[in-house]
Amino acid sequence: MSKRLTIGQCATLACVWEVTTPKPGNVHRGADFDDLTLVDFLTSAVAIGPVMEVAAKTGLGETVLAAVTATQHWTGTNTNLGTILLIAPLAKVPRNESLPDGIGHVLEQLTGEDADQVYRAIRTAAPGGLGHVAEMDVADEPPADLIAAMRLAAENDLVARQYAENYEQLFGCVLPWLKDGLNRSRTLEETIIQVHLQLMSTFPDSLIARKCGTQVAQQSAMRAKRALEAGAPGEVEYLEAAADLDFWLRSDGHRRNPGTTADMIAAGLFSLLRDGIINGHRPPDLDS
Numbered sequence: 130m131s132k133r134l135t136i137g138q139c140a141t142l143a144c145v146w147e148v149t150t151p152k153p154g155n156v157h158r159g160a161d162f163d164d165l166t167l168v169d170f171l172t173s174a175v176a177i178g179p180v181m182e183v184a185a186k187t188g189l190g191e192t193v194l195a196a197v198t199a200t201q202h203w204t205g206t207n208t209n210l211g212t213i214l215l216i217a218p219l220a221k222v223p224r225n226e227s228l229p230d231g232i233g234h235v236l237e238q239l240t241g242e243d244a245d246q247v248y249r250a251i252r253t254a255a256p257g258g259l260g261h262v263a264e265m266d267v268a269d270e271p272p273a274d275l276i277a278a279m280r281l282a283a284e285n286d287l288v289a290r291q292y293a294e295n296y297e298q299l300f301g302c303v304l305p306w307l308k309d310g311l312n313r314s315r316t317l318e319e320t321i322i323q324v325h326l327q328l329m330s331t332f333p334d335s336l337i338a339r340k341c342g343t344q345v346a347q348q349s350a351m352r353a354k355r356a357l358e359a360g361a362p363g364e365v366e367y368l369e370a371a372a373d374l375d376f377w378l379r380s381d382g383h384r385r386n387p388g389t390t391a392d393m394i395a396a397g398l399f400s401l402l403r404d405g406i407i408n409g410h411r412p413p414d415l416d417s
Contacts (some may be wrong), residue, residue, distance in 0.1 A: 150321040185222075190245065215362070229300050236295065241272075307321075334350075356373070
């Protein structure tokens with residue numbers, strides 16, 4: 130019997146691992162928000178599994194809209210729009226192709242119908258802090274070219290940037306960082322938290338920027354950098370610095386929630402699960 134997870138299982142498990150890890154500023158098993166709980170995220174993780182399972186056989190827009198609709202049905206709120214937008218194209222890559230090789234082909238095949246359905250999904254999810262832009266705003270008619278819209282948003286949104294740049298930051302940063310942490314025999318939880326901080330410090334969180342402004346996002350990046358510099362994972366100084374960051378991120382309700390960073394973590398975990406690089410909480414032998 131094969132131990133390989135299905136694509137739907139990979140999507141669900143990636144979301145479960147992401148949200149249950151106690152990352153600074155996010156919902157996790159030890160911290161809810163007033164209006165968003167761990168149960169909401171776990172329910173969402175299960176809800177999108179069947180949708181991602183058939184992603185290779187459906188259009189990208191249909192997949193994104195179906196996943197958002199399923200999430201709304203079971204939770205009544207937006208827990209995972211960014212995660213859905215990131216994982217859906219990855220789930221469409223044939224499993225006998227590498228993700229870096231296949232993602233470009235998936236994105237090249239997008240149609241006006243995909244753009245229409247993705248825009249409908251975004252409006253359905255109603256994410257916070259979107260504001261209004263002059264061109265291709267989600268409140269307007271959807272464009273014929275989804276990638277063109279993503280390019281316009283890429284400077285201010287790391288999820289859109291993945292569409293615009295063939296997932297350069299996911300493949301070039303997130304996956305190598307996750308593999309490096311696991312190669313150092315860190316636990317999966319330690320690795321996820323470390324990469325969360327690396328992402329925050331390198332790419333100021335897009336959700337924080339939308340809700341609180343770029344200055345606050347830059348401040349969150351500097352605080353994450355200080356936590357990384359305080360020591361190695363597991364050391365007292367590192368843990369204290371991460372706790373200080375967590376306190377600061379939560380001190381303004383959850384407006385400083387690094388949600389885009391969490392979305393990227395989930396996409397990275399999905400990628401490693403999809404390729405069988407990780408299959409459990411024990412660090413794998415990545416050199417075998």
